[in-house]
Structures are given as structure tokens and as C-alpha cells.
Amino acid sequence: MRRPTLEAVAARAGVSRATASRVVNGQTTVAPHIRDAVLRAIDELGYVPNSAARSLVTQRTDSVALVVSEPGTRVFSEDPLFSTAIRSASVELEAINKQVVLMLASSPKSHARVERYIAGGHVDGVMLLSMHGADPLPSALSRLRVPVVSYGRPAVPVDIPYVDNDNVGGAEAGVRHLVETGRRRIATIAGPQDMIAGQDRLAGYRNVLRDSDRRSIVAVGDFTRESGAIAMRQLLGDDPGLDAVFVANDMMAVGALQSLRQAGRRVPDDVAVVGFDDVEAAKYTEPPLTTLRHPIAEQAAAMVRLLLNLFEGGPTEPIILPTELVIRESA
Amino acid sequence: MRRPTLEAVAARAGVSRATASRVVNGQTTVAPHIRDAVLRAIDELGYVPNSAARSLVTQRTDSVALVVSEPGTRVFSEDPLFSTAIRSASVELEAINKQVVLMLASSPKSHARVERYIAGGHVDGVMLLSMHGADPLPSALSRLRVPVVSYGRPAVPVDIPYVDNDNVGGAEAGVRHLVETGRRRIATIAGPQDMIAGQDRLAGYRNVLRDSDRRSIVAVGDFTRESGAIAMRQLLGDDPGLDAVFVANDMMAVGALQSLRQAGRRVPDDVAVVGFDDVEAAKYTEPPLTTLRHPIAEQAAAMVRLLLNLFEGGPTEPIILPTELVIRESA
């Protein structure tokens, strides 16, 4: 009760295996009536090509790895970034008939596993979702001479194409909005400084404050809601007179709103709040959050294009997608 | 600059390909010094077995498909169920050295793609995340004679093992809690009735109400926040005197809380609210939500075990995991 092989199809259609193969692979050098006979045989037998055999000879697998290099729990739980990126990338890849092999690289041990797997030639290329600067994977994978693209600029200067959003520009736009609406003492809750997004958003904040002659007031969180709440309390302690805060991501902004409420500050009357990411929850906070939207889905699509270019020799410059200020009620 | 083959390893170690293969696959019938020589050769050449060649002869691929059969957007966005399940299943599968191939089946077209892929023998087994009753995939896949396990009881009576949480029992526990805390007029916002979870949770609600001699008041939502808000307004219109509502999932409960606030009802003083799922957000609502927790991660792990049993002939009865009432402030 084995699955039918190309041999069986050929026999049934009364042609050679080579001809059957031609039909399967859509070559045009087959006479119409023979082509039909083969197609009929395929249909009757329910033939499906064996992928192992095929990729053994073609040296292609038609699948790409989506490596999520991030400590386990954070990945999917709060932050919708990963899930959105994964979904979009999947959709895009399926559109070009590539399969997605999802790999989570959360520990050194799994890093090794991933490397071995990639080295094993299981996939034609790798899409790397890696946010932490210290991540050893970008350089490790680029050494394997496998096509790799990264989501988010790799922290170490390694020569792999990447897609990123304009973190610096986005932060600048957010802070500029606070300046333009007349805020005087603008604090920030920065993200972790071992992450590019954390660094760049803080840099954007500093740029604008420097240009507008204001003093910077910085607290650092780790992109979680709790850290945002803690950082906000700390900022209020440091400078009770602050009238605005730029928060490096929405989750922390939600925590900050909570602390502000507890401290009796009204938003935006007393303190204006700007977040970053425009997650779903930003619409439902009290008050709804003014934030910076970046098109995660488009970024994932761009990453797929980049990988395709890597296969086919197209342009592979990094792609930086713009962010957009979404003004709601918090600022 | 090709990758080294087993042949090369054998040549370098001065043995036959067969012996090299024995070493790679950890057979014990190789003399220690020869074994060492082969291992050294492997190390020096950086040999990694070619998976296509291997699975061509072994008929195994060591990867399993994780098929998410759900209309695109819903999957990852609001509902953390999918992301949590995917992550847990990945972790579990990686622990037993199986790769995860993620497939999204959102449209009839992609259904066909998934079926073809599975039929193509790319994977050893399938884990199906399917929530909708009308889903054609469970029966389609079970017909392919591929080991399949399902997350959530398949709506159509098809003979594939599954893992589910005790939706009926959980709903009963939630509603019973409302009864025991003295609530008289207990409404429900049910989930979509084309989903098992929607049906079963409503059934649980009805069971308890019947037994406690109360009248049921039902509105139906679609598991989204907005639908919860709308349903709540509708319930308040139908029966302004209701003093409790059992909501079939947390997202709808969040919407319901919003509508209750707008209607000037205090929670839990005027109206008690019980949700279902214990999502992250349930902790942060105003007031924090009393809800039913089910262990998604454990369910995913159980699903992996079930699949393993399917491979190896262990027991494959459906696994129903219990839910737990988490009492916070809303009820």
C-alpha cells in the first residue's frame, strides 16, 4: 500500500519515466495527447512527487527556516511583533511555494541545534528574527554560506541583508510631536540597551531633545508592562514636574499609564504619553494611546523579497521602512 | 565547494561508507579505534548528513506539520491561544528532535496546498489546530493515512485522537461560582456556535442554570472584543435587572466590561463577570477578571505525546485536561 511513484505513473500512461517527469515539472516539450495521458495517470493514481527524492537531485528543498532567536516566553506572549511577523512571512512564503520551518532558538543548546539543522541543508534559506545584540546566530549562520536575511538590523556588523523599521526616525517623530504640542519636560522610558530597537529609539529621543534645548530624563525598562510601570514611578520620583513621556514600546506605555493613574496624574492633561509599535491594545487603553505604527506585515514581506533576491541575484540592500505617528488621545 | 558526503568521510577515515554510516547512526558494532577515526574525519570535514538522502531510504523525515486551520487574521492577533500552543508544541517537538513545519490553512486554496504537502510525505505526522466545526481538514487529512492529532475536539465525528480542555466542565464551574455567590439573574455571552468551544461552553452554562432553576439569558458573540461589547449592550437591553454574566472567552469579557462601565454598572457590585481562558490581559482589566484557566502549554505537550504514541503504537485516547477557576475581582 505504498504511495505511487513516477515509475508507476509512467507505466500507466505508457511512457518513460523521463517523459512523466517532464509533465510533472511543466516542461513544454511534450506532445499534448501524451501530456494528457500522463496527467490522467497522475490523477488516477493520486500521485504526489516524493520531495526527498526530488531535493536529493535538485539540491533544493523549497523550504526556508524562520528562526526566532529569543528567550522562550517573551516571544509570543505579550509582544505581538513576533506572531505578526511570523504570520506575514508565512503567508508571503507560501505564495511563492516555499514551506516555512519554524525554529525557536531560545538557548545555547537550541542555537547549536539550529546551526546543525541549517548546515544539514534542510532549507534553502533562513529568515532570522533576532532582536538582541549579543545574539551569536547572525554571524554563525552567515558563516555557513546559506542565504540569510534578518528582521531587524543585526547588532554585530555582519554582512547580511536586513529589514528594519526606522526606529530613530520614529522616535524623533514621536518626541517632536510632544515638543510641538508645547511639552516642556519630556522624559523617556527606554527599552533594553542590548537591543537595537532599544538603542535606536533612545537615540531618536536624544536627537530631538538636544535640538530643542531640553534636558533628557531617562529611565530604562525591558519592554514589559511591569518594567514600564516601575520606570514611570521612578521618573515621577526623579522629576515630579515632568509633563510628557516618550515610551519606547506600547507594552511599557500601558504600564506607565497605570502608574500615572495611581499617582493621580491625568493623561494627557498633566502628562502626555507617546508609545511605540501601535499594538492592538493601544487602542483600548485609558485614554487610547498615541503611538508610532510600523508595518510589521510589510516588513515581513520585504524580508521575503530580500531572501528571494538572495536566491536569484537581485539587489540586497537593507530595507528601512518608515514609521507613522498615530495620534490618539494620550498625547 | 560542495558539502562533504559520507563517502568523503569514509575515504578520509580509511573505511567503507557502510562503516561510516554505522558510526553516524550510533551503532555499537564498530571497533573503538575505527569509530574514533571516523568521528575525527567527520569533525575535520564538518560533515552533516544530507537529510534528503537519508529520508529517501528511511521513509522518515523527522519533521511534523503544525497546521493552523483558521482564517488568517484572527490566528495570531488578539487570541494568544494560537501563539502559546504553537510555541509549546515547538518546544516539545524539538525536545524529541522533530522539526516543526508551520502551515497556515486559511483559505480553501491553502487547504489544498496543505493536503498536497502532507500527501507528499514531507512530514511524519500532523498536528492540527482547528477550531471551526465546518473545517474540512480533519477528515481530509485522516483520509491520507498520515498520523494526525488535533488540538480541540473535531466537530465532525472523525477518528483522530485529540486534546481538549474541559469546556463544559469549566463553564459549569464558572456559572456555579456565580450561583454560589448569590447571583440570581445570570446571563451569558456565548461564543460562535460553529465552534466546539462556543457550543460546549454554552452547554455548560445551560446545565448549571437548569439544575439551579434559573432562566437562561443568552447573547451570542464571535469571541472578539467588539462582539462582546455589543452582546453586553444587548443583554442589558433585554434584561436590565441581570446581576451576572458568564462570558465564553476573555476577549469578549473585556468588551463586556467596557459596555457595563458605559452603562454605569459597577463590577462586581451590580454585575458579576466571569470570563474564560485566562489570557494575559485578564489580569489587567478594571477590575481584574475572574476567569477559567486552561493549560494551553500542557495541552500542546499532550498533543505531542499523542502523536508520538501514534508513531509507536501507544494509547491514543483523547485527552481532556481540566480547567481551573481563577477568582479575581470581577466575580
Place this chain on the structure above:
DNA sequence: GTTATTTAAGAGAGCGATCTCTCAACGCGG
């Protein structure tokens, strides 16, 4: 009508592993 050119289909050699079968070497009892 013969030769040159195009087109369609077949023959057969791999791709890189696994695994059965075979055989050589060795130890040991009779």
C-alpha cells in the same frame, strides 16, 4: 530523393544516504 535540422521521447547515470547480505578474522572446544 537525399541530407540537414528540428522536435519528441527514451535510456541510464547519478544524487547521498541506509541496510541487507556476504565474508574474513578470530577464539575456542573437541
Place this chain on the structure above:
DNA sequence: CCGCGTTGAGAGATCGCTCTCTTAAATAAC
């Protein structure tokens, strides 16, 4: 010293496909 069981290693078939090379037939050219 011979035969026999055991153990370790090699030979070679095989998995199912692709793709080059070859050949046969059909058409064109002169």
C-alpha cells in the same frame, strides 16, 4: 588441527526522482 559460532567491516542494491545524452521521427532544405 579442524570446524563452528561470533563479531566487525565491506560490497552493492536500493530509495524516487531529475537531467543529460542519445536516438528516432518528422519536417525542411536543396
